[in-house]
Amino acid sequence: MKESILSHIYDNGLVLVAEPMMSLESAAFTFLVPAGCASDPEGLAGLGSFTCEMTLRGSGSRDSRQFIQDLENLGVERGESVSTSHTSFSGATLAKNLFPALEIFADLIRRPHFPEDQLEAARLVAIQELRAIEDEPGQKVMLELRRRQYPEPWGRSSHGELPALESIGLEDIRDYFAQHYHPNGTILGVAGQIDWQRLKVQVGRMFADWAPRDEAEPATGRSLAKREHLHHESNQTQIAIGFESLPYRHQDYFQAWGAVGVLSGGMSSRLFTEVREKRGLCYTVYATMHTLRDRGSVLCYAGTSAERAQETLDVTLAELVRLAQGIKADELARLKARIKSSLIMQQESSSSRSGSIARDWYHLGQVRTLDEVGALVDALSRDSINAYLAAHPPGDFTIVTLGPNPLEVPVGIS
């Protein structure tokens, strides 16, 4: 693997991080702006998402229609989302269109109009997105799990709450934008066929005169109860289980991550084998690492018919508990093979790399090359993972179910 990561920090704090991938015809970018839903003010849950929606409705010299027309004529595939700590704006296009695309996003991030005549349409969009979750039981149960897995405000859903969305006004949006859209804390990741020197100069021209602003980290608040059942008239019961793990920047992160890779990922993994293959209990079952900057968790999901849900919960929990007894050498070997091939295949996609390098910078203050990640994975041993598991056995589970009937948590499970 030949690759290099280039980075530059502008005087106002904006970070540009880039990975040239010269075999591709495309270039992709991801802006992480420090406006996450953890910063939604009390009583205004959803303000970050609402603000994000409003930035799309006109900025710089463009109204909302011109904004979309210009991007589409440049062939930019775009997406935006709000996570706990960031609002992200990303795009991918042919390499020759990268700079004109970045110009448009510079306007969006720095010079949105927030037009009054678009406010009610944006409100309807935000409310409908929130209501749509009510029809997606799998998504709903995982959002509730995160709310209960982390203390406030770290487990919040970015979609907000109905009364807040109904009451948000233009002043709230302007205030939120002024407080949270600033260059210090913003990371721009770019990957693909790029000329680094030109990129650095062009991004500087677009962003160097953007004034920084200091803000305090949101305070950590209370935690909710770790058990919840949400009544839902459905065929299936959704089961969501969480337990504490490590954040990405922790030195032992890869030990925890390796253990979860044995639990889930690949059809020979434990959850897939025990819950689906041997017992036919469900179609979907998985566990995944979820990381915030200072906290991490393992989040698990299984969906199954109501009458088989209790057995599914029992078997899944038993597998989580059994993990503490350690993993086997062949399980680790398979995990390493999977990671080796997926690291190489990541070089085939500029979109996935632009997001990864920006997030790496957020978590680590630097970016790991794929070679460095490969070396960290190579260094994992059965003993190192088992030592981690012995010291941090899965337990103290957060358990949320959604369906026609509540389930019993087996005796002896904390």
Add this chain to the structure above:
Amino acid sequence: MEFRKHQLDNGLQIVAECNAEAYSTAVGFFVQTGARDETDDVAGVSHFLEHMMFKGTPTRTADDVNREFDEMGAHYNAFTSEEHTVYYAAVLPELQTSAVELLGDIIRPSLREEDFTTEKQVIIEEIRMYEDQPPFGADDKCKAAHFGSHPLGRSVLGTVQSITDLRVEAMRRYFETRYAPDNMTLVGAGRIDFNTLVDTADWLCGKWKPMHAPRETLAAAPHRGFECLKKDTATLEYVLQLAGGPASTDSDRYAAKVLATVLGDDSGSRLYWALVDSGLAEQATLSHHDYQGTGLFMTYLSCDPQHAQANLEQIANIYAEAEQEGATAAELAQAKSKISSRIVLGSERPRSRLFSVGGNWMQRREYRTVQQDLQAIDAVSRDALVEVLARYPLSVSTTLAIGPATQLTAPAGTI
């Protein structure tokens, strides 16, 4: 980039787009079998069979199959549609032969009754999962209404009842005829060693017996209909609308893609500006799907139930206007640049190219480069869009709504 092809004596076709610069290799068996080849007594068997392929062979247990794919670090999976069942894996180039050998072995499965019984439960869970999420089975119901007795009206998943009733003997019989070598293609993309691929296929599949499996590919008759199903537990209203469209061998299919993008892409289209940007709908899209012998335009709408009727009227107006006046030059240019960029971005990974190369071969026995696809999109004229609409009016459609709304009716002029 080089295209290579070969055919074994028993009819198995082998095609590959070989790219010496690629980081990875993608290979797959594309079997010409799917829901449209089923009969009532085996409804859902193609998809169920796809699951059973991972349950072991005379020389491998199910655990072996999963373990060996994972040992290769493969990105692998399978899927079933109305027309095809595809088994694929993307691996590092040095594992090409191992991946082909494993894929080729699993599609000669044991089909043991015990595994069949266990996996039946998983299939039923999959059906129930889709019944619990939008559009709550309305997609299957709408297709059935639109196609009537045409084989494309069949559900890929089948129903809980049809799966419960299915016997393993019936599955074995279906397998015998449909998984014959003359009914499948081995496809490769990325860094493929083609000579080795042919050698592997020859010793692995050379003894399989051809069966001359039939398929009917008649055109579907246009259909009009409107139905509203009540579902109190849903929050939003979901509407599907199907109209005829160009088939997979029809040269109009590029114009159909451009038309669907102008009218109903998920961003920057007429439906987007009228319904999504304004907040009147959560989603409102139009897409084109081509099949052997026939095609579809599908409209999908999700919205607050109280807006559903007005949204349906607006969609009908947008389509009627398009049928009269077509698209503007600016709309055409915008749609083309969007589609072209998606084609290029979507071609970077060998495992994406695999589906394009395989799809073209299955549908048309044709190889098309990315460049040829871009040229075909570029050549679409404004007149071509009007001509597609004249042949396939969007106002002649089958509509199914599901959700809390009770009183939805067909907009004037559409029924």
